[in-house]
Amino acid sequence: MIEFSARSGLPGKVFYNKPMDNTLNFQELLHAAMKEHDEVKKRVLRMLMSAGKLVEVNKGSKLDLQETQALVQKEIKTRVETITDAEKANRADIVADTKAEIQYLETFLPKQLTDAELEALVKQIISQEAATSVKDMGRVMKALIPALDGRATTQRASQMVKTQLEKPG
Numbered sequence: 001m002i003e004f005s006a007r008s009g010l011p012g013k014v015f016y017n018k019p020m021d022n023t024l025n026f027q028e029l030l031h032a033a034m035k036e037h038d039e040v041k042k043r044v045l046r047m048l049m050s051a052g053k054l055v056e057v058n059k060g061s062k063l064d065l066q067e068t069q070a071l072v073q074k075e076i077k078t079r080v081e082t083i084t085d086a087e088k089a090n091r092a093d094i095v096a097d098t099k100a101e102i103q104y105l106e107t108f109l110p111k112q113l114t115d116a117e118l119e120a121l122v123k124q125i126i127s128q129e130a131a132t133s134v135k136d137m138g139r140v141m142k143a144l145i146p147a148l149d150g151r152a153t154t155q156r157a158s159q160m161v162k163t164q165l166e167k168p169g
Contacts, residue, residue, distance in 0.1 A: 026052070040100045048108075051075065069150035072108045077153070079105070113151045115160075121147060122160045134165045 026049050033041035051071055052063055063071065079098045086094035106112075113121065125144045129136065140161050141154075148157055 040097070041104055044101050044104050047075065048072065048105075066150065069109055072105055073150070073153055076102055076105050077155075110149065110151050113148075118152050118157065118160050119164070122157070122164050126161070126164055131165060134162060137161055137165060140165070 026045050030042065030045040030049070033045060048071070051074075052068065055067070055071060056063055059067075079102045083095050083098050083102075086092075086098065122140075122144065125140055125147060129139050129143055131137075131140050137158075141158060144157055144161065145154060148154075
């Protein structure tokens with residue numbers, strides 16, 4: 001929603017810029033980070049709000065919790081790539097800042113599954129779908145992604161599914 005003030009030419013009407021409508025109230029967190037003078041949190045929250053608004057505009061409606069989690073995971077993935085590039089360029093300052101951003105972004109995600117928990121879930125879905133080969137991977141992933149509920153990245157889950165389907169017997 002576009003922010004208007006009382007002086008915007010709309011007498012008697014004031015519209016407020018509402019944050020993404022989910023359990024994560026980024027606007028309130030940003031205000032707290034500003035009071036704490038925490039530059040990392042401010043930078044991350046502004047980026048999340050901006051990216052969220054962009055997705056909302058393109059989608060035409062508010063983001064739900066799963067879409068917000070996907071947005072956070074996407075931003076983490078971008079930062080992991082940034083760390084790789086910064087390490088190649090010997091930029092320790094960028095690596096340190098980016099790792100701090102990733103650490104803060106991870107606080108917005110549910111507790112991540114361990115490898116053993118993910119493997120158990122993957123085996124359960126594979127047996128439910130009666131999958132026997134890598135050709136069935138799409139069907140397995142379609143059933144697995146909703147079950148993950150943001151507790152593991154799609155890339156990590158995909159690797160685990162592929163590994164399980166390639167195992168003989």
